[in-house]
Amino acid sequence: MNEAIREVLAEAGLPPLPEPLARPVVDAHTHLDTVADIAHLDPEISLAAAREVGVSHIAQIGCDVEGSEFAENLARTHANVIAAVAIHPNDAARMGRTKIGPALKRIDELAGAGDHVRAIGETGIDHFGTADEEGQALQREVFAAHIAMAHEHGLALAIHMRDARNGGQTDGPTQGRQAHDDVVDILNSEGWPERVIMHCYSGDADLARTCLEHGAYLSFSGTITFNSAAPQRDALAIAPDDRILVETDAPFLTPVPRRGKRNGPYLLAHTVRFVAQQRGWGEAQACQQLADNAFAAYGGAW
Ligand SMILES: [Zn+2]
Structure with missing residues (x-):
């Protein structure tokens, strides 16, 4: 099995398997x-490669109707996968007002499909991919609708936020209203669901404090390993043990030492080891804590 996976990864030009966790x-x-x-x-190979290195469970996230249907189906047919369903803010803005209604109706159906659907996401605000005011206004409405769905179905909420100027991946000067201002304002007015996950956390320690006060989880992607991610490492440093998650956001945001290559869930091992080192955790302790946190964030083990 291991040899076959190594060959497939090499043929696809993907990084090799890290040491198992x-x-x-x-x-x-x-x-x-x-x-x-x-x-x-192939998704089956992604799952098999992940299993080889100890990434045993996966949250598959939808960004549009088709992707949310894929997530629901994958989670229904794989015991180690759960699904999140939503229309991504940039997709919402692209769809426009006439198409968004039926799309949200379908997301609401998928949200109620069963215990394998555990979250509404990814949803939020993206000023990087959507610059026009009309598109941003629609993003705010769709985000509010998704928050209402999370409340109604008792699901977690997986949040995407990206600022116009710095891309949300690193620190840097930003101008005007930032995506996270909108995210926090809308959550304050709609009410924070019991379980909120700040996906690919890109803020600093100040924003982290606001999120943590509301019981949110900070989910760190491969970007936490980048030199430019000092503000995110500050956020990681102040987070309580039980509020920290790790994710790949594959195929994007590949961690050092494989930065620049395509990403897969199996490369999460690099991020786990980096976070363990930052927190002063042993590897086994890190894995246990991070797995417990992910199960709690998504409403229990699966
Ligand atoms: Zn994502």
Whole structure:
């Protein structure tokens, strides 16, 4: 099995398997459909490669109707996968007002499909991909609608936020109103669901404090390993043990030492080891804590 996976990864031009982790962990946010599209890796191979290194469980996240249907189906047919369903803010803005209504109706149906659908996401605000005011206004409405769905179905809420100027991946000067201002304002007015996951956390320690006060989880992607991610490492440093998640957001945001290559859930091992080192945790302790946190964030073990 291991040899076959190594060969497939090499043929696809993907990084090699890292050393297996000391204990199983959860990739708290990934897109196996996009990995298949962009990195040409079949979802079954992605799951098998992940298992080889100890990434035993996966949260598959939808960004549009098709992707949310894929997530629901993958989770229904794989016991180690759960689904999140939503229309991504940039997709919402692109769809426009006439198409968004039926799309949200379908997301609401998928949200009630069963215990394998555990979250509404990814949803939020993206000023990087949507610059026009009309598109941003629609993003705010769609985000509010998704928050209402999370409340109604008792699901977690997986949040995407990206600022116009710095891309949300690193620190840097930003101008005007930032995406996270909108995110926090809308959550304050609609009410924070019991379980909120700040996906690919890109803020600093101040924003982290606001999120943590409301009981949110901070989910760190491969970007936490980048030199430029000092503000995010400050956020990681102040987070309580039980509020920290790790994710790949595959096929994007590949961690050092594989930065620049395509990402897969199996590369989460690098991020786990980096976070363990930052927190002063042993590897087994890190895996246990991070797995417990992911199960709690998504409403219990699966
Ligand atoms: Zn994502």
